[in-house]
Amino acid sequence: xxxxxxxxxxxxxxxxxxxxxxxxxxxxxxxxxxxxxxxxxxxxxxxxxxxxxxxxxxxxxxxxxxxxxxxxxxxxxxxxxxxxxxxxxxxxxxxxxxxxxxxxxxxxxxxxxxxxxxxxxxxxxxxxxxxxxxxxxxxxxxxxxxxxxxxxxxxxxxxxxxxxxxxxxxxxxxxxxxxxxxxxxxxx
Amino acid sequence: xxxxxxxxxxxxxxxxxxxxxxxxxxxxxxxxxxxxxxxxxxxxxxxxxxxxxxxxxxxxxxxxxxxxxxxxxxxxxxxxxxxxxxxxxxxxxxxxxxxxxxxxxxxxxxxxxxxxxxxxxxxxxxxxxxxxxxxxxxxxxxxxxxxxxxxxxxxxxxxxxxxxxxxxxxxxxxxxxxxxxxxxxxxxxxxxxxxxxxxxxxxxxxxxxxxxxxxxxxxxxxxxxxxxxxxxxxxxxxxxxxxxxxxxxxxxxxxxxxxxxxxxxxxxxxxxxxxxxx
Numbered sequence: 001x002x003x004x005x006x007x008x009x010x011x012x013x014x015x016x017x018x019x020x021x022x023x024x025x026x027x028x029x030x031x032x033x034x035x036x037x038x039x040x041x042x043x044x045x046x047x048x049x050x051x052x053x054x055x056x057x058x059x060x061x062x063x064x065x066x067x068x069x070x071x072x073x074x075x076x077x078x079x080x081x082x083x084x085x086x087x088x089x090x091x092x093x094x095x096x097x098x099x100x101x102x103x104x105x106x107x108x109x110x111x112x113x114x115x116x117x118x119x120x121x122x123x124x125x126x127x128x129x130x131x132x133x134x135x136x137x138x139x140x141x142x143x144x145x146x147x148x149x150x151x152x153x154x155x156x157x158x159x160x161x162x163x164x165x166x167x168x169x170x171x172x173x174x175x176x177x178x179x180x181x182x183x184x185x186x187x188x
Numbered sequence: 189x190x191x192x193x194x195x196x197x198x199x200x201x202x203x204x205x206x207x208x209x210x211x212x213x214x215x216x217x218x219x220x221x222x223x224x225x226x227x228x229x230x231x232x233x234x235x236x237x238x239x240x241x242x243x244x245x246x247x248x249x250x251x252x253x254x255x256x257x258x259x260x261x262x263x264x265x266x267x268x269x270x271x272x273x274x275x276x277x278x279x280x281x282x283x284x285x286x287x288x289x290x291x292x293x294x295x296x297x298x299x300x301x302x303x304x305x306x307x308x309x310x311x312x313x314x315x316x317x318x319x320x321x322x323x324x325x326x327x328x329x330x331x332x333x334x335x336x337x338x339x340x341x342x343x344x345x346x347x348x349x350x351x352x353x354x355x356x357x358x359x360x361x362x363x364x365x366x367x368x369x370x371x372x373x374x375x376x377x378x379x380x381x382x383x384x385x386x387x388x389x390x391x392x393x394x395x396x397x398x399x400x401x402x403x404x405x406x407x408x409x410x411x412x413x414x415x416x417x418x419x420x421x422x423x424x425x426x427x428x429x430x431x432x433x434x435x436x437x438x439x440x441x442x443x444x445x446x447x448x449x450x451x452x453x454x455x456x457x458x459x460x461x462x463x464x465x466x
Binding site for chain 1: 279351367388390460
C-alpha cells in the first residue's frame with residue numbers, strides 16, 4: 001500500500017473496480033428477476049454494488065456502477081442508455097459513502113449500523129432512480145414524464161427490496177469473515 | 189440461463205473496421221450515439237440509421253450472430269412505444285405545438301405529431317443498437333483499454349476496465365458452478381419458486397461468489413503491487429496502435445456528421461424537426 005499515497009486510487013481500488021465490475025456484469029446478466037414493467041428487472045448487481053461500495057468507498061462504487069452498467073447495456077444490444085448508466089454510477093457513489101460509518105474492515109456490524117445502511121440505501125436509490133434517471137431521460141432523450149417516472153419508480157423499488165434483503169445478507173456474511181482490530185493480544 | 193447474447197464477442201473478420209484503432213471506434217461510438225441523442229431531427233436520424241446499417245453490413249457481422257438480440261430489442265422497443273402511447277398520448281402534440289388527428293377521438297386519438305414522435309423513438313433504437321453492435325463485435329477487448337487511455341482517461345481506470353473484461357469469463361464460470369451446486373442442494377431459483385424464495389436463493393449463490401471474488405481482489409492486487417503497478421505516471425500498452433489513414437478518415441467523417449447535427453439544431457431552432465408549423 002505504500003508509494004501510492006498521493007494517487008486518488010490505490011492498486012487495490014483498481015483491482016476492486018475491475019473484478020467488482022466483472023461480478024456486477026455477470027449478476028446483471030444471469031441473476032436478473034424480471035418485473036412486469038418494461039425494461040426493468042430486479043437486479044442482483046445492485047446488492048453487490050452496495051457491498052463493494054461499503055468495502056471500497058465512493059470512487060470504486062461510482063466506477064463499478066457506471067462501467068458495469070455501460071458494459072451490460074453495450075452487450076445487451078439495446079444501445080447504451082447513458083442516463084441510466086450515470087444513475088447507477090451515482091447510486092454506487094452514494095452507497096460508497098457508508099464506508100466510513102460501517103467500518104466493515106475493523107469493527108462489528110451492529111444492528112444500529114444495519115439500520116443505518118438500509119435507511120441510507122433507500123435514500124440513495126430514491127435519488128438515483130426517482131430523480132436522476134427519469135429527469136435525465138426527460139432532458140436528454142425527451143421522453144414523456146409519466147412513462148420515465150413509472151419506470152424509474154418501479155426500478156427503484158425493486159432495487160430497494162433487493163438491497164434490503166440480499167444486500168444486508170451480503171454485508172453480514174462479509175463482516176463475519178473479517179478479523180476484528182484488537183482480536184490479538186500480546187503475551188505478558 | 190440464457191447464453192445466446194453472451195456469445196457476442198470480438199472476432200477478427202478481416203475488414204478495415206477490425207484494423208481501425210480502438211480509440212477511433214470508441215470516439216466514433218460515443219460521438220455518434222451522443223449526437224443521435226441530442227438532435228431529434230427525423231431526417232437526421234434516418235440518415236444515421238442508414239449509415240450505421242451500412243457499416244454493420246460492411247463489418248461482415250452475420251445476421252445469425254445478432255438475430256437473437258435484434259428480436260429482443262424489437263420486443264423492448266414495442267413495449268416502450270406502447271407504454272409511451274398509453275401514458276402520454278398527447279405528448280407529440282405538446283412537443284410539436286400542433287395537433288392533426290388521423291383517426292379516433294378523445295385523449296387517445298392518434299395524432300400525426302404523436303406518430304412522428306414514436307417514429308423518432310424507434311429510429312433512436314435503430315441508431316443505438318447497430319452502433320453498439322459494431323463497436324462490440326469489431327473491437328479487441330485488450331486494445332479497447334489502450335484506446336480508453338489514448339482518449340485521455342487515466343491508465344488506472346483503463347486498466348480496471350481491461351481487468352473487468354478479462355475476468356468476466358472467469359466470474360461467469362464460477363457463478364455457473366456455484367449456481368449448479370446450490371441447485372443440487374435443492375435451492376430453487378427458477379421461475380417455479382416464488383419471488384422472495386428466489387431472492388433468498390440468489391443470496392445463497394451470491395455469498396460464496398462474493399467471498400471468492402473478494403479473495404481474488406486481494407491476491408490480484410498483491411501480485412500487481414509486487415510488479416510495481418501504478419508506480420509511474422504513464423504506462424505503455426502491448427496493444428497500443430498508431431492512428432492510421434483509415435482512423436483519420438473515420439474521425440473526419442464523424443466530425444462532418446457532428447457539424448451537420450449542430451447546423452440542424454440551429455436551422456430547426458431546437459432539438460426537434462417540426463414539419464407541422466409553416
